Amino acid sequence: MAKITFVEHNGTEHVVDAKNGLTVMEAAVKNNVPGIDADCGGACACATCHVYVGEAWVGKLDKPSAMEESMLDFAENVESNSRLSCQIKMSDSLDGIVVTLPESQH
Amino acid sequence: MDPQTRVVILGAGHGGGSVAAFLRQYGFAGPIVLIGEEPLAPYQRPPLSKAWLKGEATADSLALKPLEFYAGNNIDLRLGVHAVAIDRASKTVAVSEGAPIGYDVLVLAMGARARRLTIPGAELKGVLELRTAADAEKLKTALGAGKTLAVVGGGYVGLEVAASAISLSAKAVIIEREHRVLARVACEQLSNFFQSYHAARGVTFELSAGVEAFVGDKGQVSGVKLADGRTIGCDAALVGVGAIPNDEIAKAAGLECNNGVVVDLAARTSDPAIFAVGDLTQRPMALYSRSVRLESVPNALEQAKAVACAVTGRSLAPPEVPWFWSDQFDLKLQIAGMPFDADEIIIRGDPDTAKFAVFHLKQGCIQAVEAVNAAPEFMAGKQLVASQKPVARDKLVDMSISMKLVAV
Numbered sequence: 001m002a003k004i005t006f007v008e009h010n011g012t013e014h015v016v017d018a019k020n021g022l023t024v025m026e027a028a029v030k031n032n033v034p035g036i037d038a039d040c041g042g043a044c045a046c047a048t049c050h051v052y053v054g055e056a057w058v059g060k061l062d063k064p065s066a067m068e069e070s071m072l073d074f075a076e077n078v079e080s081n082s083r084l085s086c087q088i089k090m091s092d093s094l095d096g097i098v099v100t101l102p103e104s105q106h
Numbered sequence: 107m108d109p110q111t112r113v114v115i116l117g118a119g120h121g122g123g124s125v126a127a128f129l130r131q132y133g134f135a136g137p138i139v140l141i142g143e144e145p146l147a148p149y150q151r152p153p154l155s156k157a158w159l160k161g162e163a164t165a166d167s168l169a170l171k172p173l174e175f176y177a178g179n180n181i182d183l184r185l186g187v188h189a190v191a192i193d194r195a196s197k198t199v200a201v202s203e204g205a206p207i208g209y210d211v212l213v214l215a216m217g218a219r220a221r222r223l224t225i226p227g228a229e230l231k232g233v234l235e236l237r238t239a240a241d242a243e244k245l246k247t248a249l250g251a252g253k254t255l256a257v258v259g260g261g262y263v264g265l266e267v268a269a270s271a272i273s274l275s276a277k278a279v280i281i282e283r284e285h286r287v288l289a290r291v292a293c294e295q296l297s298n299f300f301q302s303y304h305a306a307r308g309v310t311f312e313l314s315a316g317v318e319a320f321v322g323d324k325g326q327v328s329g330v331k332l333a334d335g336r337t338i339g340c341d342a343a344l345v346g347v348g349a350i351p352n353d354e355i356a357k358a359a360g361l362e363c364n365n366g367v368v369v370d371l372a373a374r375t376s377d378p379a380i381f382a383v384g385d386l387t388q389r390p391m392a393l394y395s396r397s398v399r400l401e402s403v404p405n406a407l408e409q410a411k412a413v414a415c416a417v418t419g420r421s422l423a424p425p426e427v428p429w430f431w432s433d434q435f436d437l438k439l440q441i442a443g444m445p446f447d448a449d450e451i452i453i454r455g456d457p458d459t460a461k462f463a464v465f466h467l468k469q470g471c472i473q474a475v476e477a478v479n480a481a482p483e484f485m486a487g488k489q490l491v492a493s494q495k496p497v498a499r500d501k502l503v504d505m506s507i508s509m510k511l512v513a514v
Contacts, residue, residue: 030172032179034131039404041150045431045440046404047485067438067481073510074485106426 002095006033006051009103018090024099025049025086035101042086047071048105049085050078054098061088077102111136113417114199114209116189117352121384121406122215123148123170128414130179138181139207141199143188143216144238147173152403154242155266156433159249160273168239189216192359194377213413214356214367214375214382218349218401223258227320232327232342236263237349248342251275256330256340258317260287262432263346265300268309269434279338280304281312281330293445296464296476299457300434307435312338349401351386364388366399371425372416373409381416383409392425393491394446394473402430427491436460440481442488443474452502454483463487470496482509489513 004027006014018027028036028049037048044067053061058081064072068087072078085099113129115122118140126140142148148170157163166172176183190200198206220235222228234245245267249255253276257264260282268278280287286297287304301311316333320343329337351366362368362376366388373381373389384406388399408426415422430441437460445466455462463483466474471494475487486509490497501512 026167029170030175032127032131032171032175037407039407040431041152041403043152043431043433043438045438046429070481071485073482074489106423 002090002092002097004028004090004094005096005098006035007098007100008033008035009101020089020091022090023086024051024088024090024097025084027090028085035105036085037105038086040086044068044071044084044086047075047084050075050102050105051083051085051099052079052102053081053083053088054100055081057094057097060093076104076106111210111417112139112208113137113211113213114139114141114207115213115215116141116199116355117215117217117384117386118142118144118148118183118185119215119217119384119406120148120150120170120403121217121386121410122213124407124410125213125215125383125413126176126179126181127171128411129417130181132414132418132420134414134418139209140176140181140183141187141189141201141207142183142185144240145186146239147171147176147183147185149239150403151237154239155236155263156270158239158242159246159267159270161246165239189355192355192380194359194380197379210379211417212380214380214386215384215406216352216355216386218351218385220345221348221350223317223345223347225317225319227322227327227331228345230320230322230327231325232322233320234342234344236267236344236346245342245344249274249276253277253341254279254339256281256338256343257346258330258343259346259348260284260289260311260313261291261346261348262288264344265304265434266432267344267346268304269307272304272308273435277308277310279310279312279340281315281317281332281338283314283316285314287311287313292476293451293464293466295451295453295457296478299460299462299478300437303435303437303460349385351399353386356382356386364397368397369409371412372422373412374416381413383413391428391444393427393494394444396446398428398444400428402428404429427488429488436479438479438481440477440484441474442477442484443472443491445474448473452499454503455480455505465497465502467497470499472497486510486513 016031040046149168271278319331367382432439448466450467452465461479463477463480472490477484
């Protein structure tokens with residue numbers, strides 16, 4: 001079990017508990033956190049689960065796959081800490097991770 | 107918004123479940139009743155032909171929301187119940203169990219059902235279809251190592267299941283009426299690519315083949331009899347020949363229907379108090395100046411958001427470019443747009459490398475892109491479909507020029 005803090009574009013925070021192995025996207029969707037659409041359900045096919053990962057956590061994540069990189073390349077308002085949240089699997093080492101949501105997923 | 111507005115949603119699939127979730131997300135506080143015919147709370151269907159068959163998904167991972175979500179958000183989820191009739195005058199719905207339910211806003215989300223073949227033997231045990239988790243469970247049981255699955259219909263469902271069967275060390279034979287797979291939904295180049303890729307991994311094909319009957323032994327299917335007289339032996343047969351919208355009660359209630367319930371861009375039917383979403387609907391597609399019935403999750407989600415916007419008084423988001431995806435073996439196919447009225451096909455990349463994209467153009471503008479293991483082509487193509495900006499053909503075919511530059 002690890003905690004994730006989602007910060008909406010307007011500053012609203014949602015703190016949820018996620019089992020190890022669950023992705024950050026799944027944790028958001030199952031808790032009805034607004035701002036993560038995840039149209040494809042985690043198939044890395046749509047880039048509608050874009051998040052900005054808190055600086056302290058960026059280095060703890062596995063590097064993005066080529067697929068994720070090319071999907072992100074065409075998402076809107078991409079920053080150096082942008083990731084697709086369906087590709088981030090939770091583990092104890094990510095307990096407390098903070099992710100900020102973009103204004104829109106399209 | 108009147109806090110007493112009562113929303114009743116008929117159908118608890120991806121569309122219906124998402125309407126309830128978006129309503130709460132957008133701050134709707136009134137009562138919501140969500141009625142589903144299946145015994146399960148809303149779940150994702152796309153993995154049923156892939157991860158589920160291969161044992162890589164669980165009921166929990168498929169669930170749209172955990173069960174607690176519905177009680178916790180005051181959503182009255184009634185499972186194993188279906189609507190029998192809509193009385194628009196009294197704004198009530200008669201259901202298979204319990205008293206009629208009154209509504210202020212009604213949302214139809216009954217989806218579509220698998221088209222069945224009315225041929226001899228169709229009732230045999232082991233003649234299967236794939237729409238629901240229960241269907242998928244039957245199929246999974248039939249797919250052991252060394253078993254042979256006959257797939258009637260070479261569409262996306264058929265190809266995905268055949269790929270899953272091979273990875274489970276079963277055999278798969280695809281029987282298709284047309285001379286190529288994906289005949290109704292993809293261009294010839296893409297059909298040929300998928301057929302070769304599947305054939306190289308052990309899937310066999312019977313093309314231009316009519317199906318006369320299923321033959322059986324002691325009530326269990328044992329083969330598919332073709333029009334040319336041959337019988338293809340099998341342990342189970344999956345019929346994947348399209349779906350038909352569950353629009354009967356909408357028709358009976360006098361709502362405008364035309365291969366699905368006719369809705370506008372806000373997902374409203376011909377009755378302003380009734381909306382409809384998902385596979386059930388015939389919807390406008392302004393980009394192509396026509397209406398279509400789409401069977402896809404992104405379409406159901408777009409319409410679910412439109413309903414939640416209408417009920418909560420939010421402004422409607424601009425229409426999205428329709429898109430689809432399919433996973434087969436290690437291939438990820440992503441499609442954006444629809445190739446209506448296309449007058450030119452441009453292929454970027456080499457199909458032999460299993461990394462390429464097929465662009466469909468109309469007067470130099472991209473109408474649709476079919477991208478195989480080619481995310482940049484899909485993403486840039488989707489943006490170009492939306493903008494309808496003319497594209498430079500010489501750049502589009504040149505793999506050394508990135509899609510970022512093509513899309514500029």
